Amino acid sequence: MSLSVLYDAPGPKTRRRSMIASIIGVILIVAFFFWMYLTLAAPRVNANGAIQPGTFDPSRWDILALPDVWISFGIGTLNTLRMAAVAAALAVLIGILFSFGRTSRFAAVRGITGVILEFVRGIPVLLMIFFVFLVFAAGSYWSGVFGLALYNGAIIGEALRAGVKSLPRGQREAGLAVGLTPIKAWAFIEFPQAFRQMLPIILAQLVVLLKDTSLAFIVSYPELARTIGNNRNFFGSRYMFTLFAIGLVIYLVLNLTMSWIARFVARRSGPRLGKALPNTPRQIGVDGTRAITLPGPGYGPPDPPH
Amino acid sequence: MIDAIIDVSPAYFAGFVMTLQLLAISGVGAFVVGVLIATMRISPVPSLRMFATVYTEVLRNVPLLLVLMFCALVIPILGSDLDYYPLALIGLTAYTSPFVAEAIRSGFNGVPVGQAEAARSVGMGFAQTVTLVVLPQAARMVVPPLINVFIALTKNTSVAGIFFVDELFKQTDAATRDHPDSVILVLIYAAFLYLVITVPLGLIAGAIEKKVVVMR
Numbered sequence: 108m109s110l111s112v113l114y115d116a117p118g119p120k121t122r123r124r125s126m127i128a129s130i131i132g133v134i135l136i137v138a139f140f141f142w143m144y145l146t147l148a149a150p151r152v153n154a155n156g157a158i159q160p161g162t163f164d165p166s167r168w169d170i171l172a173l174p175d176v177w178i179s180f181g182i183g184t185l186n187t188l189r190m191a192a193v194a195a196a197l198a199v200l201i202g203i204l205f206s207f208g209r210t211s212r213f214a215a216v217r218g219i220t221g222v223i224l225e226f227v228r229g230i231p232v233l234l235m236i237f238f239v240f241l242v243f244a245a246g247s248y249w250s251g252v253f254g255l256a257l258y259n260g261a262i263i264g265e266a267l268r269a270g271v272k273s274l275p276r277g278q279r280e281a282g283l284a285v286g287l288t289p290i291k292a293w294a295f296i297e298f299p300q301a302f303r304q305m306l307p308i309i310l311a312q313l314v315v316l317l318k319d320t321s322l323a324f325i326v327s328y329p330e331l332a333r334t335i336g337n338n339r340n341f342f343g344s345r346y347m348f349t350l351f352a353i354g355l356v357i358y359l360v361l362n363l364t365m366s367w368i369a370r371f372v373a374r375r376s377g378p379r380l381g382k383a384l385p386n387t388p389r390q391i392g393v394d395g396t397r398a399i400t401l402p403g404p405g406y407g408p409p410d411p412p413h
Numbered sequence: 414m415i416d417a418i419i420d421v422s423p424a425y426f427a428g429f430v431m432t433l434q435l436l437a438i439s440g441v442g443a444f445v446v447g448v449l450i451a452t453m454r455i456s457p458v459p460s461l462r463m464f465a466t467v468y469t470e471v472l473r474n475v476p477l478l479l480v481l482m483f484c485a486l487v488i489p490i491l492g493s494d495l496d497y498y499p500l501a502l503i504g505l506t507a508y509t510s511p512f513v514a515e516a517i518r519s520g521f522n523g524v525p526v527g528q529a530e531a532a533r534s535v536g537m538g539f540a541q542t543v544t545l546v547v548l549p550q551a552a553r554m555v556v557p558p559l560i561n562v563f564i565a566l567t568k569n570t571s572v573a574g575i576f577f578v579d580e581l582f583k584q585t586d587a588a589t590r591d592h593p594d595s596v597i598l599v600l601i602y603a604a605f606l607y608l609v610i611t612v613p614l615g616l617i618a619g620a621i622e623k624k625v626v627v628m629r
Binding site: 113114132136151226228232237238318320332351359362 | 455457458459460461464470471473474475476477478479482483486487490491492526529530533538539542543547564567568569570571572574575582585586589596597600603604607608611612615
């Protein structure tokens with residue numbers, strides 16, 4: 108429970124009032140979901156007068172007993188993960204290349220990388236996947252992988268570049284002073300620090316990548332979202348809600364797990380390395396807000412440099 | 414080659430206008446909802462905080478495709494006879510709002526705790542502290558990440574094309590089928606139109622960011 112500096116610790120009166128507000132809030136939310144449940148459960152009359160059973164009618168959920176449905180969703184999930192894993196590895200690699208190109212000594216390299224980066228960052232992932240699919244005839248799996256890797260690589264590259272930029276200049280200068288070439292100074296001194304510092308942002312981006320695998324649906328890659336569609340085509344649209352619910356739960360479990368891992372890593376490696384430099388991007392999504400949360404154990408001033 | 418460009422132009426411009434409409438309307442909607450959610454997250458009432466947290470967590474961890482699927486599938490069952498276009502607006506608004514809320518929260522993060530403490534110590538209440546001290550300082554820092562959210566929204570509008578909204582991506586999809594000989598050209602043309610929106614927004618964000626850094 109975090110105390111906030113924005114308001115006093117509540118006294119008995121305020122606590123009672125806030126309790127009442129909470130109860131009303133909960134009642135409203137429960138009422139809304141109950142209304143939604145009732146409306147979904149009610150039988151519906153079709154345009155042509157036929158009566159459809161409600162969404163929660165057992166006749167709409169009986170496919171859950173079929174092992175085939177679960178197998179297809181299992182395969183869909185595996186395909187999603189397979190695409191996300193390869194695309195994530197490639198994205199980090201491309202990100203490193205981009206950040207290297209953007210900090211190059213040669214203006215031409217910097218310029219060209221910058222233009223490519225703007226291009227890749229500015230267009231929708233959907234269009235990118237489609238582009239790779241049509242222009243390079245890469246097949247659905249690889250167009251998804253490359254589309255996602257390019258797009259997310261550009262964003263990771265920018266994060267890494269910001270990380271390198273936020274390092275004290277002495278780091279690089281010290282490297283050069285002991286006789287490292289600029290490339291070696293970048294590779295052994297600047298990049299490792301920037302990478303660790305930016306790890307939370309990179310992981311958050313990989314969660315986005317995992318979500319975006321659903322867009323490979325456009326090139327008929329049989330991932331999770333496509334699995335919903337395929338099953339719908341097979342069993343008929345009366346099962347659409349059921350199939351959608353299964354897909355939603357699987358996505359939530361996958362993404363929440365990934366987000367949780369990202370947050371865990373962020374807490375472990377983020378604040379300690381993110382020194383009090385003005386440019387250091389603060390991690391987003393960790394509980395509490397600095398301006399309004401009293402400093403707890405994890406929120407003290409940054410440790411002195413080791 | 415040039416024929417293809419001329420041929421697809423009317424459809425592309427119609428799609429471009431539709432994309433801009435989606436961006437503008439759901440952008441305003443997401444901003445309003447996002448501010449509400451951000452306020453709920455720092456409010457003294459626990460149930461509001463909890464609701465805002467759950468809302469953010471769920472929507473941020475579901476692919477946009479599924480959010481739009483929900484809109485196209487479940488909302489009609491709930492008794493609305495809305496067209497795909499307003500449904501897509503609802504979906505894009507809902508999907509973008511938690512990102513807006515997080516951007517605002519990250520701006521609040523940038524305001525030193527001392528500012529809020531000072532405001533409290535001279536006797537300001539919750540509302541005064543937020544509106545007079547924290548918010549004005551946070552606003553500046555919020556703008557660049559907020560613009561980034563809107564850039565992402567611009568790109569996300571393309572997903573609405575899958576759900577029968579005639580925006581730029583759907584037109585592109587159709588154009589590649591109508592002009593199989595000049596697929597690359599047609600695709601680059603569409604990419605260019607997206608860049609016309611996203612690149613200026615990115616430049617504005619960068620310029621403001623630089624200014625904020627200098628001011629601090």
